[in-house]
Amino acid sequence: MIPQRALRRAFQAVGVSIPVRRLTPPRQSYSVRAPAHGESKTAVSPRWLSDTKTRIGKCITFGMSAPQVDEAGQILRTLGREWRELVAGSEGFLTDETRAGLHRHQIVWGEQDSMGHVNNVMYVRYAESGRCNWILNYSDHVDPAHKRAWRELVTSRGIGLILKSITVDYKFPMTWPDRISVYHKLRARPDETSESLVLDVLIMSERRQRPAARCFEDVVVYDYRAGKKSTLEPFMLEQLKKTFDLQEAAKKENLAKIQDLEQRVRRLETQTWDRPDAKEDFGSAV
Structure with a gap:
């Protein structure tokens, strides 16, 4: 022994x-x-x-x-x-740094409330920042051939994404110091008729090594030039289909x-x- x-x-x-x-x-x-x-x-x-x-x-x-x-x-x-x-x-989130919305993002002291917990509104900000970075990852790492179009998805210049709704399910109160990683995943495989993306979001605490919050986002594809809902560009749809398949794998x-x-x-x-x-x-x- x-x-x-x-x-x-x-x-x-x-x-x-x-x-x-x-x-x-x-x-x-x-x-x-x-x-x-x-x-x-x-x-x-x-x-x-x-x-x-x-x-x-x-x-x-x-x-x-x-x-x-x-x-x-x-x-x-x-x-x-x-x-x-x-x-x-194991839930289908892609955790590679080139896929994460936020990777080991450091929580700062000022994000806490008077009770010494990270303020509830910060979780929404983490999710929104993570979503924008999740999209930008396509321009920088996944599909740089269409870099400009992917980056315009987070602007109001052409085809863009508008957050329709977000809900947050808090799991435990995070405290400083801590680091978080934020992951997004497609809930369903998009197709040629998709005018919105439904996303699950996981906010992971590094200190506790488990989910601090889960979010649900409904994001509309919107054509700012035409002023109405739109479908995704064919190359975007193809990449998102591949992403969904990678999630399942x-x-x-x-x-x-x-x-x-x-x-x-x-x-x-x-x-x-x-x-x-x-x-x-x-x-x-x-």
């Missing part, structure tokens, strides 16, 4: 919560939560990441062999390296990764605390 005090220090360094007493054994997966309206039935719990770390921490308290320590370390490294992809990507890929991680964590549990002869190791008092 590996010395438990050394294990505790190592795993606490990467943010694993280690329970101080034996808990009631969990008999079900932590990964799936009840979906909100319009969400996938396979939506991952916002607490999946922290729950998984806690489960590994509990395994530590019952003693682990060298191979088990190595396996736990590999799982934790994956969680630390890919947490955005696993949490947001990201969802499938990351849900598969989560399922694999769940199975690996469950094996650690059955090898450590969840067995008839398991005894908790509190380590030496020295």
